[in-house]
Amino acid sequence: MIARVVFIQPKPGGKEEGARLWDNEVAPLLEKQKGFYRAFRMEDRDSPEGLVVEFWESSDAEETWRKSKEREELSRKLYATVSELKVNRPFELVKEIQRQD
Secondary structure, eight states: OEEEEEEEEEOTTOHHHHHHHIIIIIHHHHHTSTTEEEEEEEEOTTSSOEEEEEEESOHHHHHHHHTOHHHHHHHHHHHTTEEEEEEOOOEEOOOOOOOOO
């Protein structure tokens, strides 16, 4: 399993539009991608900063999405809402823990 982390600093007034684009356009398209596992979109309560963590079954699946025409088109829309975007290289998931009830 591969994880990619994206740190987002929106432009002034861009947080809501970026969140809307991600929720309504990016997320539904991600769900249709071969090899996509899950994603989390998080927001800082005290600042406009955000974070997205995507999980993929393989680096090939993640790379196929990253190089796709659909992602490229959505990225142009999203980039219009951010002042800084830091995309980390993919990391391999080596250990997962969760609460056992």
